[in-house]
Amino acid sequence: MLRKWLLASVMLAAIVAPAAADDVTAKMRDASKIALARPAGETTESTVRIARGDETIVGTLALPKGVEKPPVVLLLHGFTGKRDELEVAGTKEGVYSRTARLLAERGLASLRIDFVGSGDSSGKWEDTTTFSQIADAVAAFDWLKKQDTIDPGRIHVIGWSLGGLVASHLASVRPVDSATLWAPVANPAFSFGVVLGQDTVNKAMAATDPNELIEGTLPWGAKTSLKVPFFKSLFATDPVAAIAQYGGPLLVIVGTKDTVVTPQPAAGQLFLDYHTGDEGLMVLDTDHGFDAFTGPATLDEMVGATLSFIEAH
Template sequence: MSRRLISAFLLATLAAIPAARADDSAALKAASAAVLARPVGATEETVVKIPRGEATIVGTLELPKGVEKPPVVLLLHGFTGSRDELPIKDTDEGVFSRTARLLAERGVGSLRIDFTGSGESSGKWEDVTAQSEIADALAAFDWLKGQPNIDSEKIHVLGWSLGGLVASHVAAGRPVASATLWAPAQNPAYNFAHFLGTEAVEAAIADPDAEKVVEIKLPWGATTKLKTNFFKSLTTVDPVAAIATYKGPLLVIVGTKDTVVTPQPAGGEIFLAYHDGPEKLLVLPTDHAFDAFTGPATVDTMAGASLAVIEGM
């Protein structure tokens, strides 16, 4: 069977997956509103550098002032992103920098990192693979475990899109207190073939030269260059299998207008179908960018819901 037929089969299979149960959207929206309505405190940011072998991961640690040893969330950005993430219309913040502030104002710290090859971290973008991002996230988690000013028993993980795939593997490999997945890639080879083009992705996977640099056109018109090794790496990771080994609290948030990680909400429900533990699903009428290009309302709802689950809703 060709990869194209496999992709079509996967799409049909995902579309046919029934919801494991009704989603928790109404309760989560109410919890988010209650969390966001609470009084807020001051926060402080510190830029940190985390070694991983010869590489250096740069991140921003944002903590609530006056809170002794707060819990912390490791924030993992998406494909072509960086630690602050997409700018939000009518604000001076990105999706993750705003989320970090909303959390810290309410007593929960965060560490948002640039994966190596992205943002201010060392390395070249063209060398990125799924495995390198997972290794970065594990190194960041281990670094947090050694910090004396946070609660090392309450380190949570939150990932967006490809960062959701990474977060799933962190949850499988480390004792995270909870895992939150925003529009997570559930079948990476199919997901990337869908939004970058089947022929381009199949050709990169099949190319015998793993170091060959290929130019890929992104859906929004820009182009990027990656080694074929990135696309090959997508066939060797499985976020759903990873989350199946994780027994802790899980929150999955997906948007019905998402045209990048599709189909939804089936793409999110599959994580719940294979996860054995406390879990919640929030389905919103949003796109893959969480309406960031129109304003902060959806991002705020997601941040509030995430905080409610982190706090034990």
């Protein structure tokens, strides 16, 4: 039987017992400190282009200098994000560009991509769906399998928020070595009722023209417009059911102050309840953005824990 990584005694329905969760998180924090205390090596980065049908996915490949065929981590960004992700206060890096550097400095390569319609990739944002983003992740994984600068037999995935949904579906159809989900969307229809407003979701689902643009307001005040198929895809993708088809190592990291993917830690625990295999749940006193608006401390702790988990598998 596969061991439950740091979590054998805390699986209680859809809720983590607070004392046990604190113990698990403390152990992960210790592992994070050890991982990040190692000497940092040098990193090289290059821009890559990956074809998916008529679309082009643009990504950044980060490689650790002096490491022959390192394991690689595929980084999948969140809703309205792009491959470097949210700017981290007090640094000149984004959540994912910093993650890539910290991983590479300690021997792990990574590929962070812009989903089609986002960042530098082709396509229009309004045409994105959960299905198109899953297809992008599959294309990126398949591209990595053909590269000779990394070990194509050791591909891991990290997904943040909606990227966590995408990572779950990728893990169900491709042999990823481990899956790490940061604040992952567990129930997309519910979560986007929170993120964009239930009236917005209802309007989209009642629309008869698939090309109708539906505008919604994000919790931080920004507006975004998407076509009807995006909203319909929320009801047709199920990340928890997807992760149930994945038997590899799974790490979920959530924050108790998350008001976007909520409630926590119950939403994160759902993935573990339906997953069979080595697994861990790290519960932090943080928000959906991992306190990136105030500095890198929480993010670095998460990266260290993720690095330790990946190396253990």
